[in-house]
Amino acid sequence: MATRILHWLEDRLELSSxxxxxxxxxxxxxxxxxxxxxxxxxxxLLMIQLGTGILLLLYYRPSAEEAYESVQFIxxxxxFGWLIRSMHSWSANLLVGMxxxxxxxxxxxxxxxxxxxxxxxxxxxxxxxMLAFGFSGYLLPWNELAYFATQVGTDxxxxxxLIGHPLMVFLxxxxxxxxxxxxxxxxxxxxxxxxxxxxxxxxxxxxVQKHGMSVPPKMIGKPYQTLPFFPNVLxxxxxxxxILLAVLVTLCAFLPWELxxxxxxxxPAPQGxxxxxxxxxxxxxxxIIPSNVLGIEGETLGVVGFxxxxxxxxxxxxxxxxxxxxxxxxxxxxxxxLAVIYMAVMTLVGYL
Amino acid sequence: MPKRRSLLKAxxxxxxxxxxxxxxxxxxxxxxxPDKPEASALSVSAGSSQDLAxxxxxxxxxxxxxxxxxxxxxxxxxxYSAMCTHLDCTVQYRPDLQHIYCACHEGHYDLNGVxxxxxxxxxxxxxxxxxxxxxxIVSKVS
Ligand code: FES
Numbered sequence: 001m002a003t004r005i006l007h008w009l010e011d012r013l014e015l016s017s018x019x020x021x022x023x024x025x026x027x028x029x030x031x032x033x034x035x036x037x038x039x040x041x042x043x044x045l046l047m048i049q050l051g052t053g054i055l056l057l058l059y060y061r062p063s064a065e066e067a068y069e070s071v072q073f074i075x076x077x078x079x080f081g082w083l084i085r086s087m088h089s090w091s092a093n094l095l096v097g098m099x100x101x102x103x104x105x106x107x108x109x110x111x112x113x114x115x116x117x118x119x120x121x122x123x124x125x126x127x128x129x130m131l132a133f134g135f136s137g138y139l140l141p142w143n144e145l146a147y148f149a150t151q152v153g154t155d156x157x158x159x160x161x162l163i164g165h166p167l168m169v170f171l172x173x174x175x176x177x178x179x180x181x182x183x184x185x186x187x188x189x190x191x192x193x194x195x196x197x198x199x200x201x202x203x204x205x206x207x208v209q210k211h212g213m214s215v216p217p218k219m220i221g222k223p224y225q226t227l228p229f230f231p232n233v234l235x236x237x238x239x240x241x242x243i244l245l246a247v248l249v250t251l252c253a254f255l256p257w258e259l260x261x262x263x264x265x266x267x268p269a270p271q272g273x274x275x276x277x278x279x280x281x282x283x284x285x286x287x288i289i290p291s292n293v294l295g296i297e298g299e300t301l302g303v304v305g306f307x308x309x310x311x312x313x314x315x316x317x318x319x320x321x322x323x324x325x326x327x328x329x330x331x332x333x334x335x336x337x338l339a340v341i342y343m344a345v346m347t348l349v350g351y352l
Numbered sequence: 353m354p355k356r357r358s359l360l361k362a363x364x365x366x367x368x369x370x371x372x373x374x375x376x377x378x379x380x381x382x383x384x385x386p387d388k389p390e391a392s393a394l395s396v397s398a399g400s401s402q403d404l405a406x407x408x409x410x411x412x413x414x415x416x417x418x419x420x421x422x423x424x425x426x427x428x429x430x431x432y433s434a435m436c437t438h439l440d441c442t443v444q445y446r447p448d449l450q451h452i453y454c455a456c457h458e459g460h461y462d463l464n465g466v467x468x469x470x471x472x473x474x475x476x477x478x479x480x481x482x483x484x485x486x487x488x489i490v491s492k493v494s
Pocket of ligand 1: 458
C-alpha cells in the first residue's frame with residue numbers, strides 16, 4: 001500500500017529528482033566547518049518566529065487601546081502564553097545575532113565571490129529585513145519603552161535628506177507616533193515584511209542549492225575531505241537546532257520577556273530609553289557626531305553615513321573584485337575587521 | 353511601415369505607462385496619511401491653576417502633542433511643547449533640579465526652555481499662557 005502511494009506521488013511530483021539533489025550535495029570538511037551551520041540556524045529560528053508569530057496573532061489586537069492589554073492577556077491568561085511570547089522575543093534576538101554571525105563568516109571566508117554575488121546581496125537584504133522586523137515588532141506591545149524608542153527611531157528617519165520628513169510621516173501614519181503608527185507597524189510586521197522575506201529567502205536558498213557550499217579561498221586547488229549532506233550533515237544540523245532550542249527555552253524560562261508599563265504619549269519619557277542591542281552601535285554613533293558639521297546637521301550626516309555603509313555592504317563582492325584588480329586583496333578584510341571592532345566597541349559603550 | 357510601427361509602439365508603451373500610473377498613483381497617495389487640521393489645538397486648557405504649585409510642572413494635551421506648563425519658583429507660568437528638540441521624547445519638569453529634563457538622553461533645559469546641557473540642539477517651542485478664571489489657558493504664538 002505504502003509503495004503504491006509512493007508510486008502515485010512519484011508519477012506526479014518526481015520526488016526522486018529531489019532525492020538525487022540531496023544525495024549529490026556535499027559539504028567540505030575543514031577548520032571552519034562550523035560556519036556552515038549558521039545559515040541553517042538562522043533558518044530554524046526564522047521558522048520559530050513564523051510559528052510563534054502565527055500563534056500570537058490569534059490573541060493580539062493591533063490598536064492603541066487594546067494592544068498592551070491583549071499582550072498582557074496572552075502573558076497572564078492564555079496557557080503557555082508567556083512561553084510563546086518570550087520565545088518570539090528571544091528568538092528574534094538570537095535570530096539577528098545569528099544572522100550577523102552568518103554575515104561575518106561569509107564575509108571573512110569570501111563566500112561572496114563568483115558565482116555567489118547574488119546570494120550575498122540577497123543575504124544582506126534579508127538581514128536588513130530582519131532588522132526591520134525587529135524595529136516594527138518592538139512597538140507592537142505598545143509599552144512605554146517601545147513607544148519612545150519608536151518616537152526616536154522614526155525621528156532619525158526624518159533626518160534623511162529630502163525625503164526624510166515624508167518618509168517619517170509615512171512610517172508614523174501622521175506627524176506623531178499614535179495608534180495609527182501601531183496599526184501601520186503591525187501591517188508591515190505581519191504582511192509586508194513576511195512577503196518580501198519569503199521572496200528573497202527562496203532566491204537565497206535556491207542559489208545556495210545551485211552553487212553548493214563554498215570553500216575558503218586558501219583551500220581552493222588543494223584536496224579536501226567532504227561529508228555528504230544527506231544524512232550526515234543534516235543530522236548535525238538538527239543537533240545544532242536542538243541546542244539552539246534548549247538555549248532559547250532556557251532563556252524564556254529564566255528571563256521571561258518583560259512587558260513594562262503601557263505607553264502614555266502624555267507622560268514624560270522614562271529614564272534609560274534605548275533601542276534593541278543591535279541598533280545600539282548606530283545610536284551611539286549618532287550621539288558622538290557633533291550636532292553641526294560644516295553647516296550640515298549631525299543627525300543628517302549620520303543617517304547618510306549609514307545609508308552609504310548599507311549600500312557598501314550590499315556591493316561587497318564588487319569591492320573585492322576591485323581590490324583584487326588593484327593587487328590589494330587584503331584591503332577589504334582589513335576594512336571588515338575594523339567594522340566589526342567598531343560595532344563591538346560602540347555596542348559596549350552603549351551599555352556602560 | 354517603420355513609421356507606423358514606431359507610432360504603434362509609442363501608443364502601446366504610452367498606454368502601459370498610463371495604466372501603471374493609474375494603478376500606482378492611488379496606491380501611493382493611499383500610503384500617505386491624510387493631514388488632519390490642527391485648528392482645534394490653537395488654544396487649550398491645561399487644567400486648574402491653583403493645583404499647580406510653584407516649582408512644579410504638568411503635562412497636558414495640546415491637540416495631538418504633549419505640552420508642558422511650568423510654574424516657576426517665582427510663581428510665574430510658562431508653557432512649552434513637551435517634545436524634546438533632540439529626538440522627540442517627552443520632557444518633564446524636575447523640581448529637584450529646577451530644570452526641564454529629558455530622560456531619554458539626559459537633556460536639560462533651563463526655565464526659559466533653552467538647552468543647557470545634553471544633546472538637545474534647540475530651545476523648546478514656547479506657547480503663550482494665561483490664567484483665566486482659575487484655569488490655565490495655553491495657546492500657540494502665531
Ligand atoms: S530625545 Fe530628549 S535628549 Fe534625546
